[in-house]
């Protein structure tokens with residue numbers, strides 16, 4: 563049982579657009595924080611300013627992140643998602659689109675914040691991106707579910723700082739279980755990561771009669 567509240571407030575397009583810009587600026591701040599060459603004194607001064615800005619934002623707060631009012635895509639309304647959420651500064655974000663062929667596709671570039679081995683993407687970050695893409699493929703297939711298994715095969719290092727492609731598709735449904743697979747591909751067209759997953763629709767989400 564989660565300790566977090568379920569209910570979500572809704573953002574109109576104007577609020578969503580402004581908060582999206584805020585998240586983008588905070589993302590830049592995070593990137594700057596890990597590569598800054600500023601001295602200790604300046605770092606302490608900036609920390610005090612950031613603390614004041616946080617207090618300004620937290621002065622009025624909701625119990626949980628919002629949903630956007632508009633959005634036709636699978637995840638458009640879940641703006642705080644850690645992979646695709648435009649309002650989440652921790653999200654790269656990865657823009658995932660779904661085609662009529664049921665394939666979920668996205669292009670994204672990851673910077674220093676996502677580093678694992680020097681100059682390469684952290685394996686857990688690639689797993690997170692693929693979990694999201696495969697999960698969306700399950701939704702697009704009409705069979706959403708919770709990730710039950712996620713199997714990763716890291717074929718070669720995934721580079722930072724260059725465009726990456728992710729693709730995912732649902733392959734098979736067996737009762738409440740849906741199987742999906744996907745890849746991350748580098749700029750040279752070679753697959754760096756393969757993943758397969760099994761999602762299970764929780765019993766309380768199964769439509770009556772199934």
Ligand SMILES: CCCCC/C=C\C/C=C\C/C=C\C/C=C\CCCC(=O)SCCNC(=O)CCNC(=O)[C@H](O)C(C)(C)COP(=O)(O)OP(=O)(O)OC[C@H]1O[C@@H](n2cnc3c(N)ncnc32)[C@H](O)[C@@H]1OP(=O)(O)O
Pocket residue numbers: 636637693694695696697698701706707708709710711762763764765767
């Ligand atoms: C994601 C929402 C799901 C709800 C759908 C609703 C709306 C969706 C809308 C939008 C979502 C949009 C996009 C999705 C994007 C991203 C995806 C990210 C998803 C996540 O980030 S999600 C977090 C990580 N995920 C968990 O936090 C799961 C924790 N877990 C559980 O919530 C339960 O564990 C559950 C529900 C998985 C199963 O529970 P259950 O009670 O329904 O299962 P039960 O025991 O009845 O087993 C039935 C049959 O599944 C087999 N089985 C069960 N569990 C297995 C396992 N792990 N591995 C292999 N086989 C397993 C049994 O062996 C049996 O097999 P058999 O029938 O052959 O005997």
